Amino acid sequence: MLRQAMLAVSKSERAERVITTSPLTRDVVKRYVADDVVDVIDGLTREGLLVTVDHLGEEVTDRAQAERAVREYLALLDRLPPGGDASVKLTALGLRLSEQTALDNAATICEAAAVRGLTVTLDAEEHDTIGGLHFVHATLRKEHPDVGIVVQAYLPDAIERCEKLVGARVRLCKGAYTAPGAYTRPADIDRSFVRCLRILMAGTGYPMIATHDPRLIQIASTLAVLDGRDVNGFEYQMLYGVRPGEQHRLAGLGGQVRVYVPYGADWYAYLMRRLAERPRNLAFFLRSLLSR
């Protein structure tokens, strides 16, 4: 219930106005969103962690704004270290205008990334964008075989999606939005996650295991051994600001760990999704507002 309410708030322009203009939210934002992205990238890289960087923004319905997002990504690519990845939301690139607009813009970013030896991953968003996401990904893959895609385990067709994504770079996550028919019970989402994980780890692609859930991380590590996966043949991914100790522990064991680093002024919807994931976060957020 609380999660649904928070996700509804994430789409409210009125709430966005109130929250983003309050100086009191700054500390909470700083926990999840990089203030100085270059500094954060450098710090994580020095600590032996990989990065995927997201220029925040989504649900763009204006062509010029989508073009601005492309320019921002092109500038960002110049700042990424070797092995760096850009996480891209197709609705920031104009998916709501047309699939072709998002495809053209994503292709520009993929070409620039390829020149620099970097990769791009397409984030998964609201359920009504998933068809467009797979169309854009399949089209881009013809030129850029290493372009990654996200599968959300809470969608009942996640297993089928994983089976079809033969040889691809696939980030598996639980899913941060709401969708009609999606699994909502944690046990169902976890079951779907594990079934997807089995397919991806036994397959020919490159699995990117995006979770902070200790049990799922343990299952992924076990499957990696059982499937004879090299440590360089898959990676763990976690969000900036969430379980940094675990990020370092896994990297210390020799695993590849990539941190998802969001930055930029358009942080509202991203922050609300993070708060929705954990009621304790919401309490922390409210406390920090009230304690001023």
Ligand code: FAD
């Ligand atoms: P949970 O059961 O939610 O969390 C497990 C434990 O992790 C919690 O008990 C807590 O200790 C810790 N934790 C989890 N979330 C938080 C938090 N916000 N603050 C503090 N502690 C927390 N979703 C999409 O729909 N599309 C995407 O493209 C997408 N990309 C992602 C990329 C990465 C690298 C990651 C890590 C997640 C991404 N997600 C995406 C979000 C994902 O779907 C989940 O909503 C989110 O990761 C929380 O699920 P969990 O697997 O960590 O498990």
